[in-house]
Amino acid sequence: MKKSLVSPPSIAALAWTLALAAGPIWAASASDVTVRLGKTVTSPFMGLGVQWDRFYYTPTPAAWNMIVRRMDYCRPGYLRVMVGTGDYCVGFDAQGKPKYIWTEGTAAQKADFKNLTDILDYAQSRGVPVILGEWSPPKKELMAEETDPRWPQVMADFVSYLRDKRGYSTITFFNCINEPNGDWSGNKDYATWLSVVRSLRREFDARGLNASVRIIGPDTTGNTQWLEPFTWIDRATKDAPDTFGAWDLHWYALDSEVLDGSMEKLLAEKREVIAKNDPDGLSKPRFLGESGLITGRVNGDQQPRVRAYEYGVMMADYVAQVARAGWQGALAWDMDDAMHLVSWDRRPDPPDALTMKLWGFWNSQGSRMTPPEDESPRPWFYTWSLMSRLFPRGSRIVETTSPAIARFRAVAATIQRSGRTDVSVMLVNNDAISRTMTVKVPDLKQSPTLTCYRYFETDRPEDDRRFPKAASLLKKVDLRKGCTVMLPSRGVVFLTTMIDRQKNQSP
Known part of the structure; x- marks a missing residue:
């Protein structure tokens, strides 16, 4: 109207x-x-989320406190935290039983695992819901095939340990394979991914996790001209509505998709697909699991526009269209440059301008680099934090x-x-x-x-x-x-x- x-x-x-x-x-x-x-x-609206992963370049205690103060100001509606299977499972014993870091890890492995639980401690202390998930199938030396039946078992053990033994009740979503439609994910194809997720759901059910942790999907990525993430949600909502407790997409939008309002139109159409294919679809959360702009991306995976004020306007427009289309949240990729590398083949210390993925609200390594002002909040934190505070969860x-x-x-x-x-x-x-x-x-x-x-x-x-x-x-x-x-x-x-x-x- x-x-x-x-x-x-x-x-x-x-x-x-x-x-x-x-x-x-x-x-x-x-x-x-x-x-x-x-x-x-x-x-209810889920609010505005933030991707907060373990840091490749670990912040100093002072920098960690700075990050916590900024996130407290932001008041995120939810967090997304991703790991690999090898980050918590170190192998199998002679009887084929999994060995976990919390019982059989080395001191270094346990210290690295603490980098994960520090984030979960933050979320638990603030009551912030967490999407926990796996980047990709396990490395070949751990499990030879993506369809190895042990993988869903260890994922379910991992979630059960964190919730039941460690008390991280804010882990309320689980994401099996980040962006499974991308070749970097290690996933073979749609059918293989769906088979793994169905097996995971059975393992969750066996441990009584189904009532407290929703499996999300399809978690596909792209835009209308690259990868096209939308067909997987058409298929998954029809093929396996009972397997999923929430529906999500990643959208790295072209400027044109934001400026002409086509994001809102297409998301509204996908909301109707969910309603049509899944009898309970509109009672399940539906949200953007990663959000950003791809126009202007350079150097493999860096977005220098996050330093410019106009990125804050574009992301506000992006979120407005998500909400107007009847979706319930959008999650910022990402919080801090120091979390992710452009390439594992290039890891200098201190990092240089080409080392890290440049997408964050700031760079906590900024004081060790050029320009040092990158450690300050970038302009788009202004609009994202206000949206998060003024359009909160609930x-x-x-x-x-x-x-x-x-x-x-x-x-x-x-x-x-x-x-x-x-x-x-x-x-x-x-x-x-x-x-x-x-x-x-x-x-x-x-x-x-x-x-x-x-x-x-x-x-x-x-x-x-x-x-x-x-x-x-x-x-x-x-x-x-x-x-x-x-x-x-x-x-x-x-x-x-x-x-x-x-x-x-x-x-």
């Missing part, structure tokens, strides 16, 4: 425009964005209506906490053209305090930690009449009624 342009806003709304605008107001009239609180798009994405404006997206959510209902709205202008939008919430009876955050190339307030800082705080805003906001160029505006009730300030 689209709405036509409205008449000029009230005098009060114009005052809010002046308070929120950064620069002159030159748009002739405002367009309405209407938030329909009674119309749910998807619920929120409800509601309908927004607006005129058909190219390269403009709006998304809104309600957040129910402590007997209070809050509203967050994100406006994304992914064009150089100035836009003036009036946000209206007809069903909101109270006149709340409204916090505004702005993300533009020369206008994105930060505090001394380089975290987002509110641009303005408006009291007693009547959102039934509307709040008019200027987006003078390419950028993002967040409006929220949320407050941190412990500190009595904006979130």
Whole structure:
């Protein structure tokens, strides 16, 4: 449903425009964005996730504390943590029984395993759900074939140990083979992957894990012009709906797929495929298991655009389309450059500019490298962390209506906490053209305090930690009449009624 342009806003709304605008107001009239609180798009929203793997270049204690502080600010809705079978299974004894690192590993192996449990400790202490998973089938020296029946058994033992013995109850999803449609995964084909996952499900059932840990899939990757990850979800939802407890995709989008809105259209179509093929499909989580932009990727697997402010706008547009299409979350690839190598054949210490996969919110090895400022949060952490905080796990994405404006997206959510209902709205202008939008919430009876955050190339307030800082705080805003906001160029505006009730300030 689209709405036509409205008449000029009230005098009060114009005052809010002046308070929120950064620069002159030159748009002739405002367009309405209407938030329909009674119309749910998807619920519950999983929030915004983050890929947090073990570090190849281990952070110092000071750097680890810095990472924890930043992730605490981000408040991720979920984490994805991947391992290899050899990271926890060291082989088999003479009777063919698996030997695990926690009982028979060397001191070095146990220390490396602690790098995994440190991440799980963080998630458990904050109550953050975890997707645990395997990068690929085991190395040949451990198991000769992907279809070795021992592999599902050791995966299930691994999950059972972590949940039942170590108490990591936040492990609630498991991902068998990262990106199985890619030749780097080591997977043979669709049929082989599905056979392994079905065997894994039987092992989970035998250990009573099925009630607490959902197997996700297909976890395929690509975009509309590369690898085409979408057909596997068509097939898996039809072939094995009872095997999977959640549905996920990876989408490394072309700029064109974001700018023209085709992401939203295709994801909405895939939501309908899930609903058609899986009788319980819409009651299962569905989300993006890795999210990023592939346009501009260089040097094998580096995305230098993460250093530019426009990447933060593009990823906000990406997430808006995920939510508007009725999917329940998107996960950032990735948190820190120091986790992943471009090539295992090249591992200098200290690392240089070509060593690590350049995709993160920051590089915790930045002080040892050039440019050292890479250790600071990059621009896209600004929008990702705000989306994560203002559209948290458990929120409800509601309908927004607006005129058909190219390269403009709006998304809104309600957040129910402590007997209070809050509203967050994100406006994304992914064009150089100035836009003036009036946000209206007809069903909101109270006149709340409204916090505004702005993300533009020369206008994105930060505090001394380089975290987002509110641009303005408006009291007693009547959102039934509307709040008019200027987006003078390419950028993002967040409006929220949320407050941190412990500190009595904006979130």
